Amino acid sequence: MKFIHEDFLLHTRRAARLYHQYAEAEPIFDYHCHLSPRDIAANRQFKDLFEIWLEGDHYKWRAMRANGVEERYCTGAAKPFEKFQAWAATVPHTLRNPLYHWTHLELKRYFGIDELLDEESAARIWKKAGERLATPEFSAQGILKRFKVAALCTTDDPTDSLEHHHALAASGFPTRVLPTFRPDKALAVHQPAHFNTWLKRLEEAADTEIPDLAHMLEALQARHEYFHAQGCRLSDHGLAQCYSDFCTLKTASAIFARARRGRAASPAEQGQFGAFMMLFFGRLDADKGWTKQLHLGALRNTNARLLSQLGPDTGFDSIGDYPQGAALAAYLDTLERERALPKTIIYNINPADNYVLGTMIGNFPGDGIPAKVQMGSGWWFLDQKEGMEWQLNALSNLGLLSRFIGMVTDSRSFMSYPRHEYFRRVLCNLIGGDVERGELPDDETLLGPMIRNICFANARQYLAVPGVWSQEEARKAPAHPAQRAVSRR
Amino acid sequence: MKFIHEDFLLHTRRAARLYHQYAEAEPIFDYHCHLSPRDIAANRQFKDLFEIWLEGDHYKWRAMRANGVEERYCTGAAKPFEKFQAWAATVPHTLRNPLYHWTHLELKRYFGIDELLDEESAARIWKKAGERLATPEFSAQGILKRFKVAALCTTDDPTDSLEHHHALAASGFPTRVLPTFRPDKALAVHQPAHFNTWLKRLEEAADTEIPDLAHMLEALQARHEYFHAQGCRLSDHGLAQCYSDFCTLKTASAIFARARRGRAASPAEQGQFGAFMMLFFGRLDADKGWTKQLHLGALRNTNARLLSQLGPDTGFDSIGDYPQGAALAAYLDTLERERALPKTIIYNINPADNYVLGTMIGNFPGDGIPAKVQMGSGWWFLDQKEGMEWQLNALSNLGLLSRFIGMVTDSRSFMSYPRHEYFRRVLCNLIGGDVERGELPDDETLLGPMIRNICFANARQYLAVPGVWSQEEARKAPAHPAQRAVSRR
């Protein structure tokens, strides 16, 4: 039998039935990814498997390095096909790693390839995939259509012009491509050189001067409004831990002023400043009805030597073991006390914290909003079968799985859309297994809709983004320019 | 097939056999719960499913809130049947949550109801259950009899008069209803208003004045003796972490004095005071041969806004991620050095700590007392299949499962007694599965007694409470008044 077959990962008859009946056909709402809006707007055509598959994939680089492959074949100067060969030679060494599943699922779904990738098959697969990549079906937009991506949210700096989002909205391209407001750089008072460079960009984007914190807040609010007008309904933050050492505007302003003059904030000061800013961002999101995403717990840039050579996001990050509970509670509670807690999705990187976060989400209900604080799907190193199962089980045992808004690719690659299929198979496999063991009622009128909702409808209803809408079509939101473009279709 | 059937949760033939042969018929020793002694003594009759099932159940409130139900249907002003309807409508959304199992197991065991609860079946089930609740079989005492509860230990403040326990002992009611000494309020020097209010009650209960720490210690010791005389043999403490910053009587006295005058202790001072008091309580328990329970790691009252509206224990607590190992070791060791370490049960709320605590219990053996320090059964958020299995597996791998004293309901509701059944099914399912896979010998002379012991006999022997006794009928303990009452039967 082929490795990737119809019932891959579906280990019981019920699991297979539930998947094929309820999950398979659902559209995709990829509400968190790192795709390039430029590539989508330009409808990029990929030259070869290197461009679409290896170009920026630090998962693969890590595996290759662990396999003893030299850097020149990962991020270095080797030729595209050489790099592909090095990857192909590594693949058989990734048995039991999610890369082994993803690789073959992607080859199958994009190119209909059933062969296992290895050194020997590399050239054949390179050629066959290359031919298909040359067709319009495999342009950036073609791929989104092919995988029924109803909407996707990219990840963008507040200083971004969003020109590509604007162009896409105007173009009538049916997949909603919406920005996400990710202001991590606004917290970097401990790195004044970076901070001031970024402030310059913010000044330009907001067409203002930023001599002090008050003006930065104004500029950020203006950008938040601009993003909103472009259809943005999500923000995102990458934090080792939540900041919880809240301080006054006066204190934060003094820290800002020093950083503005080039003096790095101490860790304690940066903590205060971060706490101040995160409250500010929370209020902005709550005010506009956005959803805030918190990506908690990564330990980044651990290898200074290779960081200085290769830059960030090149495969030298890992899972941190920071305490999360008390600080996260303090952050959410502080906003809740002012009734300024937005809808929030907490992504967890350390499986040891699943139960901590799975209980935290239950502490902040929103009158009438089901599962207002969500436990995000398995993130980064947890975006694999074991990690997904842990997340699904924790959420099931501690909260309401039925209200889960489901999967995101979180990917930089247009080859990652089968991750949604992968997730849905894992989900249906768990539920089908429970039914087989009698731990869930054998009743598809109960289980079918739940599965469908987790695949798509819950995210749609919860996020209520322009063009995908609901929550009563987002309470008839005023038609912003970009939204007009969206609804013109 | 009915959802709750004879072999529910028993996935192999051996599991089913072991459960029905060895576990099912054992009586219950519910040595930790939060039932109301007043309700038992008054032999309360419950008017409807709301009173017996929803009245104080923060698990259900959390699920309802997560389902978007308004507070008015949880703790608010809605009518009992409206609240029940809101709960019924939430039930289908709890698929894969333990509430889904508990709900239907309880409906089946109490009322013989096989229907799944949902909006449509709500009225029928309300009516049918209501009829049965009107019968004497469903009074508080009737229920305890029905579920073969040999003994239960409530949770009581040292200032409690224990009048209901006394009345019950005098009444000849066959289930032993014994108090547990839970002096958490004695540590609250950081909340002087609460602390002094409570001290006033302690003064009255102990019929003394408490101008200083020495007098508080005397009063507590007197109450400890009074509890002992009423058949109490367990204490209990709810702590985020163990206190381990031990201090002298002089330091503790100074902290007490300031709190007595209304000045709140700093966190550091409260830590010292807590450490001092916990050693004091340890000595009291060791001296009397009691068992100390430590409930470690909860992160409580995270939502200040709703706490101020609804009070504590209403569903806004979660799992903390505090370091536990070193402080717990320091606490146990300090008592051990003075040979004042009582039998101790450590309940763990964070599954990430199971292995830390599962090894800790092995460090403090008691000459001749098997498993003198116990790892408590799955607690609170862990009181479900996955959580129980983790606890059982950790204990099995790191210690002696055969010496485990088993399950408690830890519940405020008279509807929770099937939790013992649930636990026993999980236990037998694990063991039966091991046998099927050849990982345990297929020998019921080995496995049967082990299961029976975990269900009842181990707890009896370990706790040795009046009227249930053993450890050679608790070494022929002198007959206290309450114990006389008990043994009069």
Add this chain to the structure above:
Amino acid sequence: MKFIHEDFLLHTRRAARLYHQYAEAEPIFDYHCHLSPRDIAANRQFKDLFEIWLEGDHYKWRAMRANGVEERYCTGAAKPFEKFQAWAATVPHTLRNPLYHWTHLELKRYFGIDELLDEESAARIWKKAGERLATPEFSAQGILKRFKVAALCTTDDPTDSLEHHHALAASGFPTRVLPTFRPDKALAVHQPAHFNTWLKRLEEAADTEIPDLAHMLEALQARHEYFHAQGCRLSDHGLAQCYSDFCTLKTASAIFARARRGRAASPAEQGQFGAFMMLFFGRLDADKGWTKQLHLGALRNTNARLLSQLGPDTGFDSIGDYPQGAALAAYLDTLERERALPKTIIYNINPADNYVLGTMIGNFPGDGIPAKVQMGSGWWFLDQKEGMEWQLNALSNLGLLSRFIGMVTDSRSFMSYPRHEYFRRVLCNLIGGDVERGELPDDETLLGPMIRNICFANARQYLAVPGVWSQEEARKAPAHPAQRAVSRR
């Protein structure tokens, strides 16, 4: 069926096939253990089951104590057979504990005994095993031969003369018995009495005086070279957490000087000194191409009363819950920046940290060395089925299982060699199960070599120790005296 049968722990047909075909026959490379080199050199013959099985086994003592057995039958004055009887009576109480499996696997593999051990069978088993122990096949060397141990690495203090290793190398005994450099005592500036006693031994071993830190470093380097000459290629460190508060030579020298004069270092000073020394040791290992082992996270000597009676390593240690990520990253990164990071194996004692460490190992690739930083096999309390599976799954999901260097006994007992078999069964069971479920390709040309490599070849290639060699026979290392002895064979 017998409890230990051919397919013990192998729950699918593929698992059984993979084990018998690829794993079973592989030789053993036990690169970390605590066997006594003296016993091997003297080819010790064991008098009875007590000597070979119970003499120093704190796992068994813990179980016996948890079973209520008095200390006199554990470490005390009882006679060997009495102690064995106490152990035998405890065995049925260890159901589901790894001791139950190990016990019967060891009885089967060493003595062909199929009976279950308990009070009743104790005398028969004592007798039967005793008879076999009297034969030459059961001498220390006989056992190593019987279990096809190609090489083993003991654990040795830098002050050790290594006379037994030398004698063994000279003797032509085919199993390579190599030392490991474990300099934990060099960090003990917080215990000046112990520290100075040990320095005296170091002075003697290095034939020098050590008035200051510089001289200690020189002496340690000399011993490191001496160990190298005796075939040593591994170092080892037992640390609660990595030290990361790096300091200058000047600061470290001052701390040393105070400890040398008998003044205990403060915890902060000890932390600085430890960090300084660990960098020093890292450089030594990197320079010589050794592999550094880090055993992280144990919480040792928790029971002061019994520690003072029985000494360390007697069963009063447990799993700590220290944060590991940031400090470990800092340590590895600091060495990496100087290009002085040796091959490193990180052993983890807390399963909650598996994912933290499983990602950390990917951050420090070595050009051309596959999996230069390794995640060590399940250690101590994790050296059991559940613990091994977690380690294997974490490593699989986060890194390359195929590059794993596999199992060690970490044992003080000559009866522990079936642990390798146990591990291999667990490994093959996981992989076979994956194949059955279609999660791995059903292709033995892929899976067979991977299994074989994990059993032996990966460790050989990675560690490249004298006499077992490779990495192109350790780049034709210059023939040291001990190595000459080794190659003389």
